[in-house]
Amino acid sequence: MIESLLVANRGEIARRIIRTARRLGIRAIAVHSEADAGLPFVTEADEAVCVGPANPAQSYRNVEAILAAAKSTGAQAVHPGYGFLSENAEFARTVEASGLIWIGPGADAITAMGDKINARNLMAAAGVPVAPGTTDPAADLDAAVAAAAEIGYPVMVKAAAGGGGMGMGVATDEAALRSEYDKVRSFAERMFGDGSVLIERYFPRVRHVEVQILGLADGRVVALGERECSVQRRNQKLVEESPSPAVSPELRERILAAAVRAGEAVGYRNAGTVECLLVPRERDSEGDGPGSEEFYFLEMNTRLQVEHPVTELVYGVDLVEEQLRVAAGLAPTFDPDALAPRGHAIELRVNAEDPKRFLPGPGVIKTWVEPTGEGVRVDSGYVEGNTVTPFYDSLMAKLIVNGATRAEAIERARAAVAAFELSGPKNNLPFFAELLENQEFLSGDYDTGIVSRMR
Known part of the structure; x- marks a missing residue:
């Protein structure tokens, strides 16, 4: 196993990667901007290096400074998280050329999937449906x-x-x-x-469903189920759940097989996500539904996704650990031939934004009390007293719940939202309280227009 890991990211994802690294006995190294010096991911790392001012171009996207930090700390590997440099093929090549281990897919796969037209053509050639x-x-x-x-x-x-x-x-x-x-x-x-x-x-009414894939060290590509990501504002996700309430067993078999073919077409290694559009089937005269008749490849994200925790809870795996094992040439912790989901999980993205228009609202966190209880997990990037600055994404935390059924997960989500004490920055918890009582969402028969219909 890798012995030391530099996390080239910030906030909740850096803190989440560091948590797994430390559990595995791996020395965790954080890089941070001047603006983030007081955040938990910095203090929880075994070592931390400031790589520049608040401007991401001068810090979290500063390849020279990040590699210098890796060299000075003796890091063995680099995990890019999501965003910033995570899908930068040249960065991946530079990391490996520097003698470091890259925790992610190969640069060639990143390049192949980075251009949407090229990706569409590759997928069509591999027999993956494209619009x-x-x-x-x-x-x-x-x-x-x-x-x-x-x-x-x-x-x-x-x-x-x-x-x-x-x-x-x-x-x-x-x-x-x-x-x-x-x-x-x-x-x-x-x-x-x-x-x-x-x-x-363009399909006026669609659902956004994605498949978590993992390219193993032995060359196989496996699919760890699907995630429903249709609750969005401005084409950006707010809520994810797994499994999707729209996907029948027959459709699941087809969409997971297509995702595996997509990964195999580019020799995929490590964690990635195949995103698809599902065109819902109209309800028939008997009122049967929901469901979908068509699905189309949308894009492949060549990195770990923000919403990976719902897959972790449903499949009982730690995807960051699996990423590290693949990069180290080790077998997964699970049996690839016996993957089976259990229960239902929902993730709510707690952002520093107003709950009506979803405009950013940064500020000093005056109160921060995370909910606890059975089936409740919080992946957060902040604690009380921290400042949410305007320099980065508005995501403060991910509130994830799971239960034996979708109904149980929703009940736990309601209780967790009500128990989350947060003041200072604007936040979208009131929106989630509204969503979790919305009949369209509760029915499971919703699409990417649900938020606009609520507003």
Whole structure:
């Protein structure tokens, strides 16, 4: 097993990785910005190095400073967490070229999946369903208009190099397409340094379901079930649950098999996620449903996901430990041929944002009392007295609950939300209290438009 690990991230995910490292007897090394010096992940690490000022470009995305920290502390491996440099293929190559172990998929897999058009084409060739769309970037507006006419409106205009719900627009006709194309291309050039645009069929009512995959050290790729991620605002997730209430046993078998093929197509190693769109089946005259008839590949996230804890609770695994074992060339802690889910888990992302418009609301945390009890887990990045700054993502904590059934998990989530004492920054706990009483959510028959319908 690896003996020392540098965590190239911050907040709750850094703290969560450090927790597993220390449980395994691995020396945990944190890097942090000047703004984060007082956060728990820094004090809980065995060693910590300041790598720059608050600006992420000068700290958490500062490759030179991070590698210098790894060298000065004698780190053996680097875990990138999620966000920042986690899906930067050049960083992965540089880490390995420096003689360090990279905790993640190979740089070639990151590159292959980093471009949405290339990823779509690879998946189609591997027999993974993809939505109707362009196989090459729409080089200009005329090409985009021609592609949309062939695909059929409405269409989604996407930045090929985008991610995290950013760089997308919907066009219901040619006039809208002309406007959205320029917006998305300009945004993509500014944010990602690549203005390539993909035109894809847009489905007005969809569910967002993803599959957790793990590429093992022996070359096999296994799937650890699916997660439902349809509760979103601005195309970004707020709630995840596993298993999905929309997925039947027959559909589960198909979607998990497709995810494994996706991983095998790029020789995937370590943890990753295959994201899919599910087009819900309309209820018939008997009122049967919910369900889905079609699913399409959306993208592959070549890293550990924010929502990985729901899979951990349902499958009884520690995905960070499994990542470390794969990187060290070791077998998993579980039997890949006997994976079986148990119960139901739900994750709520507790953000420093107002619960109505979801606008950021950073500030000093005056009260922070986490809920406890059976089936309750909190992965947090802050404690009372810390300051949530405007420099980074608004995520403060993840409230995760599990139970024998979905109904039991929801009951525990209600109690945990009510028991979470949090004041200072704005927070979205009141939204979760509302959601957990919403009949559409309770029925399990919801889609990505649920939050807008609540607002």
